[in-house]
Amino acid sequence: xxxxxxxxxxxxxxxxxxxxxxxxxxxxxxxxxxxxxxxxxxxxxxxxxxxxxxxxxxxxxxxxxxxxxxxxxxxxxxxxxxxxxxxxxxxxxxxxxxxxxxxxxxxxxxxxxxxxxxxxxxxxxxxxxxxxxxxxxxxxxxxxxxxxxxxxxxxxxxxxxxxxxxxxxxxxxxxxxxxxxxxxxxxxxxxxxxxxxx
Numbered sequence: 001x002x003x004x005x006x007x008x009x010x011x012x013x014x015x016x017x018x019x020x021x022x023x024x025x026x027x028x029x030x031x032x033x034x035x036x037x038x039x040x041x042x043x044x045x046x047x048x049x050x051x052x053x054x055x056x057x058x059x060x061x062x063x064x065x066x067x068x069x070x071x072x073x074x075x076x077x078x079x080x081x082x083x084x085x086x087x088x089x090x091x092x093x094x095x096x097x098x099x100x101x102x103x104x105x106x107x108x109x110x111x112x113x114x115x116x117x118x119x120x121x122x123x124x125x126x127x128x129x130x131x132x133x134x135x136x137x138x139x140x141x142x143x144x145x146x147x148x149x150x151x152x153x154x155x156x157x158x159x160x161x162x163x164x165x166x167x168x169x170x171x172x173x174x175x176x177x178x179x180x181x182x183x184x185x186x187x188x189x190x191x192x193x194x195x196x197x198x
Contacts, residue, residue: 010065012101013131014090017045017139019082021164022174023157023183024147026077028089029138031060031067032099033131044126045136050144057141060134067135068096069142078186087112093135107132154180 014030042060045053061067070092077085091114094101104111104119107126111119125132144163151160157173157180164170164182174189183189 010099010102011131012094012097012104013125013129013133013135014093014104015107015126015132015135015139016086016089017136017143018164019086020166021184022166022170022187022189023074023159023164023180024150025071025073025143026082026086026089027069027071027139027143027146028086028093029067029069029135029142030090030093030097030101030104031131031135031138032065032097032101033134034063034065037063037130039130042130042133042137044124044133045140047127048137053137053141053144056134056137060138064134066098067138068093069138070096071143071146074182074184077184081186082184083110090114093139105129105132107136150182154182 010032012030012032014028016026016028018024018026039059041052042056070089072085072089072092080088087110090106094104094114101117104114104117105125106119106121109121109123111121113119122128122132126136127133147159147163151158156177157170162170171190179189
């Protein structure tokens with residue numbers, strides 16, 4: 001059962017999706033839930049079916065005090081590395097909030113201070129605290145939507161299904177068709193090569 005964290009009112013939960021992908025953005029969400037928020041389905045987005053995530057999203061958007069979602073794209077990921085890009089995406093998502101945060105809880109063990117707001121990193125926070133789990137659902141569903149739009153442009157990679165993750169099918173398509181402008185060139189895109197000759 002997920003808990004409310006609440007040290008303070010206007011506490012923000014934030015999480016990202018797409019960190020391990022070979023293509024597409026890393027996407028983060030941040031939101032503030034009301035203190036009385038309850039939901040029996042909400043959990044870490046990785047533990048929920050696609051249908052459950054999609055069903056939760058409008059509920060979270062409607063019941064949250066406020067929320068923000070932000071993408072950081074492959075060019076920036078290649079420039080600053082995936083960890084820094086993930087943190088940047090979370091900062092950008094927090095920037096979208098209509099309420100100034102008083103405290104931030106972050107999934108994982110790495111974060112950089114956002115302005116002068118106090119924060120706490122929580123390993124596996126998306127399976128412990130509602131606001132982080134809710135952020136994980138928003139980040140995942142918004143990123144999935146984005147990858148499904150990219151699929152229309154490059155259907156041979158089947159991003160509609162694999163969402164840019166390093167599946168065997170995705171890597172076989174890279175081997176056959178090469179890379180796109182959406183691929184992360186700083187990542188090891190094929191197992192047998194350490195670098196790509198671009």
